[in-house]
Structures are given as C-alpha cells and as structure tokens.
Amino acid sequence: MSTNEEHFHWPPSDPKVVKDELISSTKRGGGFIKKSIWVLSILSILGIVGLLGKLFLESDDQTQWGYIAAVLAFILSTTSGAPMVAVAPLIAKANWARPISRIAHIIGVVGIINIIIMIPLLWVLPPLIVDGARRRSIWFEAPNYSPHFWDTLSLIMLAIVGIALLYSSALPDFATIRDNSNGVKQRIAKFLAHGFVGSTVQWSTLRMRIGMMSTFYFFTLIFAHTLISIDLSLSMVPGWRDAIYPMAHAMGGIQGGIASVIIVAWIVRKYFGYENYITINQFWALGRLMFAASLMWIYFFYSAFIVFWYGKSMSDTAWLDLLIRGPMMYVFILGMLFSFIFPWWWLIWNKVRNSVNGPFYGAIIAIFGVFFERVRLYVPAWSVDPSLIHDKWLKVIPKTLFPDIWDVLVLVGAVSSVFLIVIIVSRVVPFIGIWEIQQFNLLAKPVKYIKAHGVRVAKPD
Amino acid sequence: MQQRDNENRLSQEYTNSVLLNGTLQTPRWWPYLVSVLGFFVIIGFVLFGIQIKYGLGVTGLNRPIYWGLYITTFVFWVGISHAGIMISAILRLTQAEWRRPVTRAAEILTIFSLATALVFPLIHAGRTWRIIYWLIPYDVSRGIWPNIRSPLFMDPIAISTYLTGSTLFLFVALLPDLAVLRDRTTGFRKGFYTILALGWRGNPRQWKMQVVGGILLSALMLPIFVSVHSIVSWDFAVTTAVEGWHSTIFAPYFVIGAVHSGVSAVVTMMALMRWGWGWNEFIRPEHFDALARLLTVVATAWLGFTFLELLFALYGLDAPEIALREMQIFQYPWNMLFLTFLLTGYILPVPMWLFKRIRTNIALMFWSSILVNIGMWLERFLIIVPGLARRTPFVFTWEAYSPSWFEWYILFWSFCWVTLLMLIFSRIFPLVPLFEQKESEVFSDDIKIGRATVPTIFREEEE
Numbered sequence: 001m002s003t004n005e006e007h008f009h010w011p012p013s014d015p016k017v018v019k020d021e022l023i024s025s026t027k028r029g030g031g032f033i034k035k036s037i038w039v040l041s042i043l044s045i046l047g048i049v050g051l052l053g054k055l056f057l058e059s060d061d062q063t064q065w066g067y068i069a070a071v072l073a074f075i076l077s078t079t080s081g082a083p084m085v086a087v088a089p090l091i092a093k094a095n096w097a098r099p100i101s102r103i104a105h106i107i108g109v110v111g112i113i114n115i116i117i118m119i120p121l122l123w124v125l126p127p128l129i130v131d132g133a134r135r136r137s138i139w140f141e142a143p144n145y146s147p148h149f150w151d152t153l154s155l156i157m158l159a160i161v162g163i164a165l166l167y168s169s170a171l172p173d174f175a176t177i178r179d180n181s182n183g184v185k186q187r188i189a190k191f192l193a194h195g196f197v198g199s200t201v202q203w204s205t206l207r208m209r210i211g212m213m214s215t216f217y218f219f220t221l222i223f224a225h226t227l228i229s230i231d232l233s234l235s236m237v238p239g240w241r242d243a244i245y246p247m248a249h250a251m252g253g254i255q256g257g258i259a260s261v262i263i264v265a266w267i268v269r270k271y272f273g274y275e276n277y278i279t280i281n282q283f284w285a286l287g288r289l290m291f292a293a294s295l296m297w298i299y300f301f302y303s304a305f306i307v308f309w310y311g312k313s314m315s316d317t318a319w320l321d322l323l324i325r326g327p328m329m330y331v332f333i334l335g336m337l338f339s340f341i342f343p344w345w346w347l348i349w350n351k352v353r354n355s356v357n358g359p360f361y362g363a364i365i366a367i368f369g370v371f372f373e374r375v376r377l378y379v380p381a382w383s384v385d386p387s388l389i390h391d392k393w394l395k396v397i398p399k400t401l402f403p404d405i406w407d408v409l410v411l412v413g414a415v416s417s418v419f420l421i422v423i424i425v426s427r428v429v430p431f432i433g434i435w436e437i438q439q440f441n442l443l444a445k446p447v448k449y450i451k452a453h454g455v456r457v458a459k460p461d
Numbered sequence: 462m463q464q465r466d467n468e469n470r471l472s473q474e475y476t477n478s479v480l481l482n483g484t485l486q487t488p489r490w491w492p493y494l495v496s497v498l499g500f501f502v503i504i505g506f507v508l509f510g511i512q513i514k515y516g517l518g519v520t521g522l523n524r525p526i527y528w529g530l531y532i533t534t535f536v537f538w539v540g541i542s543h544a545g546i547m548i549s550a551i552l553r554l555t556q557a558e559w560r561r562p563v564t565r566a567a568e569i570l571t572i573f574s575l576a577t578a579l580v581f582p583l584i585h586a587g588r589t590w591r592i593i594y595w596l597i598p599y600d601v602s603r604g605i606w607p608n609i610r611s612p613l614f615m616d617p618i619a620i621s622t623y624l625t626g627s628t629l630f631l632f633v634a635l636l637p638d639l640a641v642l643r644d645r646t647t648g649f650r651k652g653f654y655t656i657l658a659l660g661w662r663g664n665p666r667q668w669k670m671q672v673v674g675g676i677l678l679s680a681l682m683l684p685i686f687v688s689v690h691s692i693v694s695w696d697f698a699v700t701t702a703v704e705g706w707h708s709t710i711f712a713p714y715f716v717i718g719a720v721h722s723g724v725s726a727v728v729t730m731m732a733l734m735r736w737g738w739g740w741n742e743f744i745r746p747e748h749f750d751a752l753a754r755l756l757t758v759v760a761t762a763w764l765g766f767t768f769l770e771l772l773f774a775l776y777g778l779d780a781p782e783i784a785l786r787e788m789q790i791f792q793y794p795w796n797m798l799f800l801t802f803l804l805t806g807y808i809l810p811v812p813m814w815l816f817k818r819i820r821t822n823i824a825l826m827f828w829s830s831i832l833v834n835i836g837m838w839l840e841r842f843l844i845i846v847p848g849l850a851r852r853t854p855f856v857f858t859w860e861a862y863s864p865s866w867f868e869w870y871i872l873f874w875s876f877c878w879v880t881l882l883m884l885i886f887s888r889i890f891p892l893v894p895l896f897e898q899k900e901s902e903v904f905s906d907d908i909k910i911g912r913a914t915v916p917t918i919f920r921e922e923e924e
C-alpha cells in the first residue's frame with residue numbers, strides 16, 4: 001500500500017502547519033466579523049424587545065403565546081441536537097467526525113437563548129391546578145408549579161452541560177493557543193487551559209471527561225425535549241395522549257442539529273478556507289445522517305398518525321382536527337414537505353450526498369421543516385381556550401393564529417443571537433479542534449490499495 | 462496446514478478448512494442433537510394435529526382472553542427475526558467491521574424465526590385452513606371481502622415480503638461460499654452447489670455485482686425491517702377496545718424491543734457456534750464486546766420507550782387504564798411476571814455489560830443474552846394478555862387465563878424447530894461467511910502509534 005495524499009483533500013501532515021492554520025480562525029475576518037457582531041447584536045436586542053413587548057402587552061392572554069413557545073422549541077431543536085453529531089461518532093469510534101465535532105460543540109452552547117425565552121413563558125404557562133382542579137399532566141400529584149421548575153431546570157442543565165462539553169473538548173486547544181500566541185489572547189488561553197500540558201494522566205482524564213459529559217449531555221437532551229414537548233404543547237390540549245410525541249420531538253431535534261452542523265461546517269469551509277480539513281467525507285457522512293433523520297421523522301409521524309386515524313375515538317379525531325386538517329393545515333403540509341419529502345427526495349441520490357453543496361441545501365430545507373413543524377405543534381396547542389383544559393377531549397378547535405410583530409421580533413432575535421453566540425465563541429475557540437485534527441492525522445491515512453483509493457483507519461480501544 | 466501467512470494473517474486455506482468443518486464433515490455431537498430435536502419436533506406436530514382434531518379447547522384460551530401464548534410467541538419470533546437485518550444490513554451500511562463473522566448466523570436466524578412466526582397464527586386459528594378466508598377474497602357472490610386496511614391483513618404480506626427479501630439477501634451473500642463448496646465437493650453435492658453458485662468464478666465484475674447487490678438489498682430491506690414489527694404492533698395499537706393497547710408508541714417500541722431481543726439471540730447463537738464448532742479464532746471476545754456495546758445502547762433506548770409507554774398509560778387519568786396498570790404491576794401473578802420482565806430485560810444484563818471483563822466473557826454473555834430473551838418474551842405476554850384479562854362490566858363469562866401444557870409445549874417446540882433448522886442448515890452451508898472472513902483478514906492490520914499497537918481497517922473511498 002502506498003500513500004496517495006493528492007487523491008484526497010486531507011489535512012496537512014505537519015503538526016505546526018495544522019496548528020497555525022487552525023489558530024488563525026480565531027483572528028480571521030476582522031472587519032466583517034465586527035460588523036456582523038454589531039448587526040446581530042442589534043437584532044438580538046430587538047428579540048429581547050419583542051419578548052418584553054409580549055410580556056407587558058399580552059401576558060394576560062395565554063392563547064397568544066404559541067409562536068413564542070414554537071420559537072423556543074425551534075431553537076432548542078436546531079441547536080441542542082448539534083453536539084449529538086459529535087457524540088454519536090465518538091461512541092462508534094468514527095474518525096470522520098473529528099473535523100466537525102468542534103462546530104457541533106460550539107452550536108451546543110447557545111442553550112442560554114432557550115433559558116431567556118423560557119423566562120416570560122413561565123408567566124403564562126398555566127399551573128397544574130386550574131380553577132381548583134388538577135389538569136392532566138405528567139406531574140400527577142407533584143407541586144403546582146412543577147412544570148415551570150423542571151422545564152427551566154432542564155434547559156439550564158442543558159446549557160451548562162453544553163458549555164462544559166465544549167470547554168472539555170477545547171482544553172488542549174487552549175493550551176496550544178497559550179503556547180503559540182501573545183497578549184490578551186495568551187492570557188485568556190492560559191486561564192482557560194487550566195494548566196493543561198498534555199501529560200498522559202491529563203489526556204486520559206480528558207478522554208474520560210468528554211465521554212462522561214457526552215453521555216450526560218445525551219440524557220439531558222432527551223430529558224429537556226421530553227419535558228418541553230409535553231409541558232409546553234401536549235398537556236395544553238385536553239385529550240391529546242401521544243406516547244411517541246416526546247421521542248418524535250427529540251428526533252426532530254436531532255434532525256435540526258445535524259442540519260445546523262452542516263450549515264455551519266459549509267460556511268466555515270467556504271469562508272475560512274478549510275477545504276483540506278472539512279472535506280467531502282464529512283458532508284457525505286452528515287448527508288447520510290440527514291437522510292436517516294428524515295426517514296425517522298416520517299416513521300415517528302406515521303406511527304402516531306395511523307393510531308389516531310384508525311382509532312377514530314373522539315380524542316383521536318380531535319387530534320387530527322387540531323394538528324393535521326385544522327387551523328394549521330397549510331403549515332402541516334409545509335412541515336411535511338420540508339421535514340420529509342424534499343430532504344428525502346434530495347438526499348436519496350448518492351451524487352447529492354457525496355458532494356459539499358448537496359447536503360448543505362438539504363440542511364437548509366430541513367431547518368425550515370423543523371420550524372414549520374414546531375409552529376404546527378405549539379401554536380394550535382397554545383391557542384386552545386384555557387377554560388376547556390379539564391375536558392376529556394377537545395371539543396372546540398381554535399381558529400388559525402397568525403404571528404404578531406412581537407412574535408416576528410422574537411424569532412429574528414433568537415436566530416440572530418444563535419449566530420452571534422457562535423461567532424463570539426469562535427473568537428476564543430478554533431472552529432476546528434487542533435488536537436482532533438492531529439489525532440485524525442495519526443489515526444487515518446489515505447492509501448492506495450492495488451487500484452483502489454481508500455483510507456486506513458485505526459480504531460484504538 | 463499453514464495456519465498463518467507471511468503477514469501473520471490467518472491463511473485462506475486454513476480459514477476454508479476450519480469454517481467448513483461443520484459442512485464438509487459431520488461433528489460428532491450433530492446426529493445426536495438433531496435426533497433429539499427431531500423427536501421433540503415430531504411430538505409438536507402430533508400435538509398440533511390433536512389440536513386441529515379437538516379444537517382450541519385443548520388450550521387455556523377462553524372468553525375473554527382469545528389472544529394468549531400463541532400470539533405472544535408469534536410476536537416474539539417476529540422480534541427475533543430483526544437480528545438479521547440489524548446485524549447484516551445496518552452494520553454493513555455503517556461499515557462496522559466487527560459484523561463480519563456474525564452476519565450469516567444473523568441472517569439465517571431471521572429466516573428461520575420468521576418462518577416459525579408465520580406458523581403461529583395458523584396454530585392460533587384453531588381451524589388453520591380458515592386463515593385463507595381472512596386473506597383472500599373468496600366469496601364474491603356474498604360481497605365478503607377481507608379488510609385490506611386492517612393490520613391483520615397487512616401482517617402476512619409484510620412478513621412474507623421480509624422473508625422473501627431476507628432469503629434473497631442471504632442467497633446473494635452465500636454465492637462466493639457456494640462456489641468454494643462446489644469446488645470442494647463431489648457427486649450429488651457438487652451438482653447441488655454448482656446449480657446454486659450460478660457460475661460464480663470470483664472475477665472482478667462478479668465481485669462488484671455481489672457487493673452492489675448486497676448494499677442495494679441492505680438499503681431496500683431496511684424499510685421492510687421497520688415495517689414488519691410496526692405492522693405487528695398496529696395489530697394491537699389501532700384497537701381502541703382493549704385497555705393498554707391503543708398507544709402511538711407501539712410501533713417504535715416494538716421495533717426497538719425486537720432489535721434488543723434479536724441481537725441478544727445472535728449473541729446466544731455466536732456462543733453456541735464457538736463452543737459447538739470450536740471457531741475460537743473467528744468468533745472472538747471482541748465480537749461479543751462490540752455486540753454488548755450495541756446492546757447497551759439499544760436496551761437503554763428500549764427502557765426509555767418502556768417508561769414512556771407506562772407514563773402515557775397513566776397520563777390520561779382514565780380509571781380503567783389505571784386499574785389495568787395496577788393489576789399489571791402490583792397484583793399477583795402479574796407483578797411477578799412484571800418484575801421478572803424488568804429484571805431480565807434490563808436491570809440484570811445491562812449493568813453487567815458496562816464492564817469489559819463481562820463483555821468479553823463468553824459464558825456470561827451467553828447467559829445474559831438468554832436473560833434478555835426471557836424478559837422480551839414476558840414483555841410481549843404482558844402487553845397482550847393483561848388488557849384482555851382485566852375484568853370489565855358487560856362481559857358475561859370470565860376465565861382466568863392459564864396456558865395449558867399444550868401451549869407450553871408448542872412454545873418449547875418452536876425453539877426446537879428453529880434450532881433443528883439451523884443445525885440442518887449448518888450441514889449444507891457454512892455458518893460463518895468465508896469470503897467476509899478472508900476480506901476482513903486482508904483489510905485489517907495492526908499499526909504502531911507511539912508505543913501503542915492499534916488495530917486498523919482499510920476503507921475504500923467512493924469515486
């Protein structure tokens with residue numbers, strides 16, 4: 001077997017070149033980045049204004065808060081699932097994910113936005129005891145404000161674990177930056193590196209820490225999706241009993257997370273000139289994951305749909321009337337198109353998956369799909385007349401609710417603040433993990449075997 | 462015979478001779494075991510004949526529990542059948558290298574367990590031939606048609622499609638090995654393998670077609686794999702009349718449970734193959750290690766689904782549903798079954814699998830995989846029967862369900878039957894794919910990284 005590096009885009013084999021090229025991502029794009037930070041900051045502030053406007057003007061009408069809950073679910077779904085793109089390959093010892101695992105971790109730290117959106121929602125989310133009677137919820141006999149407490153706690157935990165995961169995975173890179181820069185950057189890196197010098201004990205502790213954090217992050221993610229999906233939509237609708245819903249919600253979150261990683265990886269590759277680091281292999285693998293996630297979406301949806309459609313009980317029919325053919329029928333159609341039909345039909349082609357732009361366009365489509373899905377699920381649920389909460393099933397289907405100016409501001413602000421946080425973090429942490437690439441180079445080598453081109457991948461225990 | 466070549470890989474000649482030792486020769490224990498199993502199987506057929514003569518009265522089935530041990534066992538074997546595609550197709554698509562020695566056994570387990578599962582609705586029907594009335598529009602003049610929207614109608618179609626696809630999948634993967642057998646046998650057997658090998662010579666075009674065929678079949682089989690157990694679950698879930706059945710989570714819950722039980726059955730089989738045929742160099746502790754890791758993830762996901770299923774049963778605060786769960790979890794004898802189900806399905810095996818020493822201990826893996834399948838059989842029993850067994854108003858007769866010895870024997874028969882079929886298969890075809898094993902030897906290597914020796918594999922890039 002002989003090496004054949006020219007056949008592939010491949011990270012440079014010289015560790016010094018890798019180090020210099022990747023550290024430079026924290027300094028690149030000075031003027032443009034500054035302008036972007038300003039614009040995004042203003043838009044983020046507008047989002048805060050939107051939240052305040054909503055809180056002061058519409059806090060007495062719970063039915064008007066569906067879009068805010070949908071924005072929370074949308075941001076949760078498109079960002080918090082991202083670290084799973086790094087976690088799953090870590091468990092499966094898949095080497096391909098190393099160049100994009102840092103991007104996945106960076107997207108995961110935007111959990112703070114979810115907490116900010118959750119705060120005003122706490123004012124309007126009904127307690128467990130309404131009009132002297134306990135409403136249906138997963139909290140059964142728990143204290144009155146259990147959903148408020150636990151949902152917020154789950155989001156706080158998710159944000160903290162997300163930050164801890166990024167910090168743990170970036171620790172060796174802080175040490176590299178400390179040893180290869182000067183001034184303020186060096187001082188910050190020195191503080192963050194926390195005395196990391198790369199001893200055997202430190203590496204083994206780090207590996208263990210990343211593994212544990214990843215596992216904990218996964219469980220926290222499922223916990224948060226379960227609570228948010230049930231408390232902020234399902235239990236607001238009388239008679240909606242749907243055991244698969246939390247898992248379907250989490251699955252949508254994984255789909256959104258993969259899409260976010262693809263989009264950011266595409267931007268980083270194109271505008272930071274990292275063609276040799278983030279190669280077609282990463283997009284191909286992510287494209288396959290996206291394709292699988294689209295199939296999972298339709299499977300979970302259909303598993304619920306057929307049971308309601310076939311069951312034909314009053315509560316089953318109410319589910320269909322509220323969430324499929326009722327006030328959000330057109331959003332449902334858009335959600336179906338963007339979450340399943342378009343990404344599925346696009347990514348089914350190997351040539352599309354095996355390209356850089358194909359998965360990128362698929363990811364943009366899927367992000368819209370996640371948005372439409374969250375609007376379809378949360379807006380009608382919040383639109384239900386609160387006085388009907390104790391009914392056995394939903395007898396009055398609410399009318400279509402359109403977003404007002406505050407809702408639009410919150411959406412714009414939330415999306416902007418995601419980009420803002422990602423850009424700010426990228427000024428401190430390189431977009432591509434330096435140590436991940438060094439290990440990638442150690443563990444995988446492009447080789448030519450007889451007439452075939454391939455990669456020899458090491459799988460350490 | 463040279464065991465290892467110059468590059469310290471197992472030689473191809475040695476691989477052929479060891480992996481064909483159950484096919485070209487008869488292991489000493491084989492005739493005895495086949496005879497014993499054959500005896501039990503024949504008794505099963507006799508009992509089935511008696512049941513046809515005297516009707517379902519010989520079973521414990523009675524109003525209102527019409528679905529009992531037979532249907533539980535049907536669902537159980539459909540679940541086991543998920544082993545093949547999980548191991549073979551999904552792991553092939555994800556390029557998991559450790560799958561190689563396990564694929565064939567998983568595929569045949571799929572085929573024989575599906576064939577066995579298909580028998581159970583026939584047994585359950587009592588008057589077996591009447592099944593045809595439910596499936597085929599036989600009575601045009603009276604306008605009686607099968608309800609094609611019913612999952613009960615879709616079930617046999619899905620299972621037959623899965624069985625056909627799995628057989629094709631197995632056959633495509635068998636081709637290179639059939640050619641090896643053709644070239645090493647004489648007389649009738651040579652003729653038999655010559656026909657089956659379809660002129661396989663191992664030229665580049667044939668290899669390419671075989672690989673492409675395998676990948677395409679893997680991708681095509683995946684939706685069928687998921688749909689089969691989903692449709693089985695909808696037999697129950699679309700029914701509103703039985704408490705505990707009408708749940709949206711049933712489809713993925715059944716599928717993940719099936720994967721849990723199927724992969725565990727593969728572990729059981731691998732251990733038996735290693736002990737029975739002495740394939741210690743091919744079925745190694747690292748394969749058990751990888752399967753146990755996979756099982757840990759699958760089992761934990763399955764536990765999550767179990768929790769959600771229970772949570773949402775109580776969520777509606779419907780008195781009958783709560784009473785059912787109370788009966789299922791707290792009332793004797795259901796509580797004992799429920800406890801055993803939880804202990805054997807998750808609580809005992811999964812913590813064991815967290816330790817590498819246990820994951821690589823073949824005896825412990827064998828017993829833990831048996832535990833899982835006890836738990837998974839009980840899971841199906843606890844889903845199907847209690848909902849029918851709980852006393853409700855307006856039912857004029859009540860019989861507590863206690864399976865008769867007939868039913869227990871037919872359950873035992875099904876295990877003997879599947880084992881017998883697998884043993885017969887092992888005398889005709891190799892249980893470990895020869896070409897996969899040889900490819901693995903070529904693609905695998907050990908390299909030095911620093912002071913550590915690390916196993917590596919070669920992955921071909923797409924052009």
